[in-house]
Each structure stands twice: as C-alpha cells, then as structure tokens.
Amino acid sequence: MQNYQLIIFDWDGTLMDSVARIVSSLQGAARASSLEAPAYDVAKQVIGLSLPKAMQTLFPEEKHLHDELMGQYKLHYRELDTTQTPLFDHAVELLTGLKAAQKLLAVATGKGRSGLQRVWQQSDTGHYFHASRCADESLSKPHPDMLQSLLAELDIAPGQALMVGDTSFDLEMAQFAGVDSVGVTHGVHTSEILAQYQPKAIVNSLPELAQLLLPA
Structure with a gap:
C-alpha cells in the first residue's frame, strides 16, 4: 500500500x-433552541456530514429551526464548549x-x-x-x-x-x-x-x- x-x-x-466536542456542541445547540438533546450515540452518527445535512438528519421535523441550530452549534463549538480536541x-x-x-x-x-x-x-x-x-x-x-x-x-x-x-x-x-x-x-x-x-x-x-x- x-x-x-x-x-x-x-x-x-x-x-x-474531536468527536466528543462535536457531540456535546450538537447537544448544546439543541438545548439552546429548546429542543430535546439527541443521545450521544445518535448525535455521533452524523459526524462527517455537512452541517446542514447533519441538522436535517437529527431534526427532520424542525426545519424552521435549522438555521438557528447551525448558529448555536458553531457558537458552542468555537466558544462555549471546552471539551479538548x-x-x-x-x-x-x-x-x-x-x-x-x-x-x-x-x-x-x-x-x-x-x-x-x-x-x-x-x-x-x-x-x-x-x-x-x-x-x-x-x-x-x-x-x-x-x-x-x-x-x-x-x-x-x-x-x-x-x-x-x-x-x-x-x-x-x-x-x-x-x-x-x-x-x-x-x-x-x-x-x-x-x-x-x-x-x-x-x-x-x-x-x-x-x-x-x-x-x-
């Protein structure tokens, strides 16, 4: 090879x-948008997808919140979440x-x-x-x-x-x-x-x- x-x-x-930080940031974004946070193993499965596609997968019934969720995710990952990567x-x-x-x-x-x-x-x-x-x-x-x-x-x-x-x-x-x-x-x-x-x-x-x- x-x-x-x-x-x-x-x-x-x-x-x-960085898997743990991505998952905890996804969970934090959900809570900030007044949604139930996905379980760790559920959130983990969307890692690798683009952020819009990840939100569509995790929150298919909440299309009106996808932009808010993406903004919250970015805020959590960049500034609020302290999980080491x-x-x-x-x-x-x-x-x-x-x-x-x-x-x-x-x-x-x-x-x-x-x-x-x-x-x-x-x-x-x-x-x-x-x-x-x-x-x-x-x-x-x-x-x-x-x-x-x-x-x-x-x-x-x-x-x-x-x-x-x-x-x-x-x-x-x-x-x-x-x-x-x-x-x-x-x-x-x-x-x-x-x-x-x-x-x-x-x-x-x-x-x-x-x-x-x-x-x-």
Missing part, C-alpha cells in the same frame, strides 16, 4: 480527536513521514473552511497538505464531489489515491469516486460498519496506518 501518490484524510475522528497520538509523525516519502496529502472534511483553517492554525498542521475540500464548498459526503475535485486539482488518477476515514460516509464517498480506502476505528464507526464498504484495510491507530503506508 506504499505506492499511492495521494493520501486524502478525513479530519474529525481521523486525525483529530487533541490530534490523535502519532498524527504529526505520520504526516511528517508521508511528506518525507514525497506523498501528496489532502483533507476532505465535513468542517467548514473557517473551521478547518482554525484547527490547522491551532495544531500547526496546515503546511502538510497540498489541497483540501470542506463541506461549505462541496456537496456533502458521501457524494464523491470532494474527492473528484481534489483529484482534478492535483491531477491524480483515482487509482493512485487513497482515502483514510473513520465513518461510512468517508468510505462510501471513496467507493463512489473509484478511490481505494482505509478505515480507522478510533473515531465514529466500528470496524463492522466500515467493513461494509470494502476498504483495503481497517486499522485501530495511526501507527498501524503508518506501517501500511510507509517503508519500514
């Missing part, structure tokens, strides 16, 4: 341990190794552009990536728009790219785009769910991923 030219990463739940262990070592191996790196994320820029600045990782696509400038996962756009920008054939993600949305998006994938289990979805989308491998940690993608 060391021959791919382009490695595309999801962000939340794949490189950054560290990079997963060995994320920097993995990115450094891939860059040294002269791989092209990209991000395809359910975050908005401003959110991705903020966490890149906070984690000092933006310089690793040659391109990125965010939810507010693409069709939501699992539509292949993000991957197709990245492939076109970087002039890479689908067979030379690999998508790494922690959700069914990531792996299904890769299937639709004709791109191979690897599932990681330290984020949202279990190995049983990820396996349904025929990834080339499923790993439990970023060091396991490094063993697949980098020479010993």
Whole structure:
C-alpha cells in the first residue's frame, strides 16, 4: 500500500480527536433552541456530514429551526464548549513521514473552511497538505464531489489515491469516486460498519496506518 501518490484524510475522528466536542456542541445547540438533546450515540452518527445535512438528519421535523441550530452549534463549538480536541497520538509523525516519502496529502472534511483553517492554525498542521475540500464548498459526503475535485486539482488518477476515514460516509464517498480506502476505528464507526464498504484495510491507530503506508 506504499505506492499511492495521494493520501486524502478525513479530519474529525481521523486525525483529530474531536468527536466528543462535536457531540456535546450538537447537544448544546439543541438545548439552546429548546429542543430535546439527541443521545450521544445518535448525535455521533452524523459526524462527517455537512452541517446542514447533519441538522436535517437529527431534526427532520424542525426545519424552521435549522438555521438557528447551525448558529448555536458553531457558537458552542468555537466558544462555549471546552471539551479538548487533541490530534490523535502519532498524527504529526505520520504526516511528517508521508511528506518525507514525497506523498501528496489532502483533507476532505465535513468542517467548514473557517473551521478547518482554525484547527490547522491551532495544531500547526496546515503546511502538510497540498489541497483540501470542506463541506461549505462541496456537496456533502458521501457524494464523491470532494474527492473528484481534489483529484482534478492535483491531477491524480483515482487509482493512485487513497482515502483514510473513520465513518461510512468517508468510505462510501471513496467507493463512489473509484478511490481505494482505509478505515480507522478510533473515531465514529466500528470496524463492522466500515467493513461494509470494502476498504483495503481497517486499522485501530495511526501507527498501524503508518506501517501500511510507509517503508519500514
């Protein structure tokens, strides 16, 4: 698996341990809008979708509140929620190794552009990536728009790219785009769910991923 030219990463739940903060911010947004907060496992399942699609999924009967809910979510995530969002262990070592191996790196994320820029600045990782696509400038996962756009920008054939993600949305998006994938289990979805989308491998940690993608 060391021959791919382009490695595309999801962000939340794949490189950054932000699942708990996303869930608690979704719950906080619901309470602020006088709605019952979704259970942790229910809210967790929408991570990876664009924010409008996430709200449609969680609150299908409350269309009139979707704009308010999205505003409250952003407020909670950026300012009110104090849940920590560290990079997963060995994320920097993995990115450094891939860059040294002269791989092209990209991000395809359910975050908005401003959110991705903020966490890149906070984690000092933006310089690793040659391109990125965010939810507010693409069709939501699992539509292949993000991957197709990245492939076109970087002039890479689908067979030379690999998508790494922690959700069914990531792996299904890769299937639709004709791109191979690897599932990681330290984020949202279990190995049983990820396996349904025929990834080339499923790993439990970023060091396991490094063993697949980098020479010993």
